[in-house]
Amino acid sequence: MIKFENVCFSYENGTQILKDLSFEISEGETVGLIGCNGAGKSTLMKVLLGLLPHEGIVKVSDLELNKNNLEEIRRKLGFVLQDSDNQMFMPTVYEDMMFGPLNYGHTKEEAEARVDEVLEQLNLTYLKHKYNHKISGGEKRMAAIATILTMRPKVILMDEPSTALDPENRRRVINAINDLNITKIIASHDLDMILDTCDRVILMHDGKIIADGKTEDILRDEKLLEANHMELPFKLQGLREFI
Amino acid sequence: MSKGTNKASNALNELRDMDELANGDSPIHRLHPLVKFLVTIAYIYFVVSFSKYDITGLFIMLIYPVLIFSIANIKVSTCFYKLRLVLPLVLMVGIFNPIFEGRAGVVSMITLMMKGTFSLMASFIMVATTPIDGLCAALRKIHVPSILVTLLLLTYRYIGVLVREVAIMTDAYKLRAPKQKGIAINAWGSFLGQLLLRSMDKASELYNSMQLRAFKGEFFYASQRGLNCLDVIYLVACIGGFVAARFINLTETLGGLFV
Known part of the structure; x- marks a missing residue:
């Protein structure tokens, strides 16, 4: 589904952020991108979305990411931004959710049917006509996910989906992620959430992939995590004796 | 508030x-x-x-x-x-x-x-x-160029972004300068510079978000x-x-x- 072959990204001043990344993600997989601040997780996502230029080959569903394929590739990808305020730029949840489908040329009726379907799927029908500035942080995060799902992407990318959420809303987001039957890529520092949602983890440090494997294997490897400025998930810290 | x-x-x-x-x-x-x-x-x-x-x-x-x-x-x-x-x-x-x-x-x-x-x-x-999007749709209906209408809509949205950033920055300033009235003149330069950078950053994130939802310069108005x-x-x-x-x-x- 997604293929990175020797992908690099550098800023104009020469600072290299992504260094020779190669990996593949199959359809239906849920992959966690972990790593300390500045490891390159968000940059990797932006490269995949075509928001940043890159060297090397990036493929989505066998289509190579370039100017000609950009529109078709973006149609397959949905990106949930870290700050929902940046994502929800229309006055109401409804208008925000309609934005994507209408831009893709769907009629108002079709777009509205999608909005209703997604709101029902996420149990958010009550938010439909609410103003974005009047809903809570947790509701806004769920609404941001909903705006992306109305476009029916094949892959959903989420940048820190659990930041600044209380435990109940965090659990709500985790459940929503687990209920989605599409390919998911989640960049997060919340290793407990990664443990709850992902089958596979890619550990990054300084723009390179340090480890790529099963979630359980990587998140239980205390030495590996510590060497990359991370800690065991809280859930596993109490179970040290069993690791 | x-x-x-x-x-x-x-x-x-x-x-x-x-x-x-x-x-x-x-x-x-x-x-x-x-x-x-x-x-x-x-x-x-x-x-x-x-x-x-x-x-x-x-x-x-x-x-x-x-x-x-x-x-x-x-x-x-x-x-x-x-x-x-x-x-x-x-x-x-x-x-x-x-x-x-x-x-x-x-x-x-x-x-x-x-x-x-x-x-x-x-x-x-x-x-x-x-x-505002209803008004913009009306302007498009009488063939006002798309670029002008989009500019109007985005300016309106940008004002919101800018004011929100001003609010956050003034709060942060006041909390560290409780005895001052307003913002001291010698801080205006860096304040405005930061404001510009922050609001540009926000605006570019918003634009990214729009682009990723297939925005190509023409608004399709839900209403x-x-x-x-x-x-x-x-x-x-x-x-x-x-x-x-x-x-x-x-x-x-x-x-x-x-x-």
């Missing part, structure tokens, strides 16, 4: 209040945005076209805003409160007329003030009963619909009324009925 918050937060709340007002539900809110836009333009045109000494004729034109305020359930006081910064400027128009024209100048000054105030009230009615019978009746009735008020001396005719 309460009155205790900073001025930027209050400004942001006022912007949001306008959005809420525009999304209200009344027969006026339900009218097609294009009709409201055309009626407003026509109203302003007819108000401005009155002779500068025709106070009585102009008074009749007050019926439109008063009537619409009442049907749209908007308090007149809300209108004057929201226009409090612009109204004094409008009222200053013609302030020198009495000096140049003597007694007739007083009349022309009052007429000019009335024209300005009425025009502002009509514009307020349009903005307070029509969401768009076709004209219906009521819209046409409203348009014809309003413009008919304005023409009558402008060309028939309604005050004299109405007065003649009772005297």
Whole structure:
């Protein structure tokens, strides 16, 4: 589904952020991108979305990411931004959710049917006509996910989906992620959430992939995590004796 | 937010209040945005076209805003409160007329003030009963270039982003300078620089988010619909009324009925 072959990204001043990344993600997989601040997780996502230029080959569903394929590739990808305020730029949840489908040329009726379907799927029908500035942080995060799902992407990318959420809303987001039957890529520092949602983890440090494997294997490897400025998930810290 | 918050937060709340007002539900809110836009333009045109000494004729034109305020359930006081910064400027128009024209100048000054105030009230009615994307859709319908309409919409959204950043930064500043009134002059340079960088950052994130949802420079407005019978009746009735008020001396005719 997604293929990175020797992908690099550098800023104009020469600072290299992504260094020779190669990996593949199959359809239906849920992959966690972990790593300390500045490891390159968000940059990797932006490269995949075509928001940043890159060297090397990036493929989505066998289509190579370039100017000609950009529109078709973006149609397959949905990106949930870290700050929902940046994502929800229309006055109401409804208008925000309609934005994507209408831009893709769907009629108002079709777009509205999608909005209703997604709101029902996420149990958010009550938010439909609410103003974005009047809903809570947790509701806004769920609404941001909903705006992306109305476009029916094949892959959903989420940048820190659990930041600044209380435990109940965090659990709500985790459940929503687990209920989605599409390919998911989640960049997060919340290793407990990664443990709850992902089958596979890619550990990054300084723009390179340090480890790529099963979630359980990587998140239980205390030495590996510590060497990359991370800690065991809280859930596993109490179970040290069993690791 | 309460009155205790900073001025930027209050400004942001006022912007949001306008959005809420525009999304209200009344027969006026339900009218097609294009009709409201055309009626407003026509109203302003007819108000401005009155002779500068025709106070009585102009008074009749007050019926439109008063009537619409009442049907749209908007308090007149809300209108004057929201226009409090612009109204004094409008009222200053013609302030020198009495000096140049003597007694007739007083009349022309009052007429000019009335024209300005009425025009502002009509514009307020349009903005307070029509969401911004509805207005933009109306502008596109009369073939205003897409780039201008998108620019208008994005500027409106950007103001919100900018004001929100100002609110956050002023709060952060005040918390570390509790005894100061406002922001010290020597901090203005870095404050404005940071504000520009932060708001540009936010704006570019917003733009990314729009691009990723297939935005190609043309807005497709969710609230768009076709004209219906009521819209046409409203348009014809309003413009008919304005023409009558402008060309028939309604005050004299109405007065003649009772005297």
